[in-house]
Amino acid sequence: EFIRRSARVWPTINIPTPLGGTPLFDQMRRDERVLKAMPLALYFTMHYPVTTLKHYAPVEFYDHLIDIYDTIGSKRMLARRLSARTHPYIRFLNMVRTLSGRADAREFRAVRHRLATDQQFLSFHEGRSPTLPEFHQRRFEARMGAYAELIPRAERTPVLDPIVPALVGRSS
Secondary structure, three states: OHHHHOOOOOOOOOOOOOOOOOHHHHHHHHOOOEOOOOOHHHOOOOOOOOEOOOOOOHHHHHHHHHHHHHHHOOHHHHHHHHHOOOOHHHHHHHHHHHHHHHHHHHHHHHHHHHHHHOHHHHHHHOOOOOOOOHHHHHHHHHHHHHHHHHOOHHHOOOOOOOOOOOOOOOOO
């Protein structure tokens, strides 16, 4: 509803990513919600969370994301943004963002479909399986390009154990 009423405001939707050394990471680790096998190179892809979800089943979560991005990328919202009294550069930027939102919605649909049809993929994202799905292996390889062969599959799992901080103020 906020998106529909606010044509001049561009919404930014983020899936929280727990990075080591942050309170979010520490809490997610304590709650055993970090997907431990997800390679760090995929942490910022936006299209799949690297934690299990607390309040939604994965398919339901993607249904909500798709609804949000369908609204962001709708023809109606694009028309409202293009007719708004804003600088031409902002109107152009909003047109590009709208097209990007549509591409994101397509990717969310693909992930949602995979969650609904691929039991291994769903089990991983629900935290029931520690095995990284082949889908993510291929995404990692595509993202790393020629460098992927330098990191064997067995070594792609990040080391998530907390590092013990050095003792501060300790005399020698």
